[in-house]
Amino acid sequence: DGGITQSPKYLFRKEGQNVTLSCEQNLNHDAMYWYRQDPGQGLRLIYYSQIVNDFQKGDIAEGYSVSREKKESFPLTVTSAQKNPTAFYLCASSGSFDTQYFGPGTRLTVL
Amino acid sequence: GESVGLHLPTLSVQEGDNSIINCAYSNSASDYFIWYKQESGKGPQFIIDIRSNMDKRQGQRVTVLLNKTVKHLSLQIAATQPGDSAVYFCAENWAIKAAGNKLTFGGGTRVLVKP
Numbered sequence: 001d002g003g004i005t006q007s008p009k010y011l012f013r014k015e016g017q018n019v020t021l022s023c024e025q026n027l028n029h030d031a032m033y034w035y036r037q038d039p040g041q042g043l044r045l046i047y048y049s050q051i052v053n054d055f056q057k058g059d060i061a062e063g064y065s066v067s068r069e070k071k072e073s074f075p076l077t078v079t080s081a082q083k084n085p086t087a088f089y090l091c092a093s094s095g096s097f098d099t100q101y102f103g104p105g106t107r108l109t110v111l
Numbered sequence: 112g113e114s115v116g117l118h119l120p121t122l123s124v125q126e127g128d129n130s131i132i133n134c135a136y137s138n139s140a141s142d143y144f145i146w147y148k149q150e151s152g153k154g155p156q157f158i159i160d161i162r163s164n165m166d167k168r169q170g171q172r173v174t175v176l177l178n179k180t181v182k183h184l185s186l187q188i189a190a191t192q193p194g195d196s197a198v199y200f201c202a203e204n205w206a207i208k209a210a211g212n213k214l215t216f217g218g219g220t221r222v223l224v225k226p
Contacts, residue, residue: 004154033214042200042216043155090154099145099204100214102154 003027004103006091011108013078013085021076021106023091032074033092033100036060043090049074078108086110121221124195130188132220134201137182141203145214146175146186148197155200158186188222196224 004025013019023032031050035043045058049068063082068074074093078085088107092100124130136144142163147155161168161175161184168175174187188195198219205213 006154040219042218043214044216045213048213092154099157099160101157102147105152105154107152 004091004093004101006089006103006106008106009104011106013108013110015110016080018077018079019108021078021089021091021108023074023076023103024072025074025091025093025103026072027093027101028071029093029095029101030071031094031100032068033094034058034064034066034074034076035090035092037088037090037105046076046089120218121223123223123225124191125225126193127190130186130191130195130222132186132188132199132201132222134184134186134217135182136184136201136203138203138205138215139182141205143204144175144177144184145202145204146173147200147202148195149200149219150197158199191222191224193224193226196222198222 007022011019033048034046036046037043044060046060046064047055047058047066049055052068052071055066055068063079065077086109088105090105091103094100145160146158148158149155159170159173159175161177166177172189175184177184184201186199198221200216200219202214202216
């Protein structure tokens, strides 16, 4: 079963905690992306990576960090510096200069 | 700044009728446009795409039209079905040299299909 998987589906965080969201793809895509979606709104780019061991900030990178140690994996850490982390987080991947395909998302709630 | 936006936030459609969702874009350098469908609590699903050297592309029950003169694209859904109820996003894709592609999303249009 090919595609993009994200885990967990739901995540709860206490204020001041860091949490890491998982994103894995078996599509052999070079590029991977993280987006944030707030209720009733579109998607905003957090970070993206075109190749292993390289990544760039998107439009709203503050309070987030990523790593890209493997082609298949692009975990996102939501740090305590992110003041309003409650949102729906979406991971995507694409072949170079190609359509982005999305995972099922992780809903993060701060308690 | 550059942006992609939608004219209608909510569209109510009778089952069996055709739906038209509109989208305006402002980045004249965009070379590729995508429509996504997002059901509640799920990730966006690719519907159809179109490159800037085309003005029309058809899929199964869907057609995308691109008017570069007025920077407008639309998604037409034929014979709308209850399963078409979702939020639809347009996105523009422009290549960043040496840094890959990047999507800019519009705010989305909710389509409600009435039985």
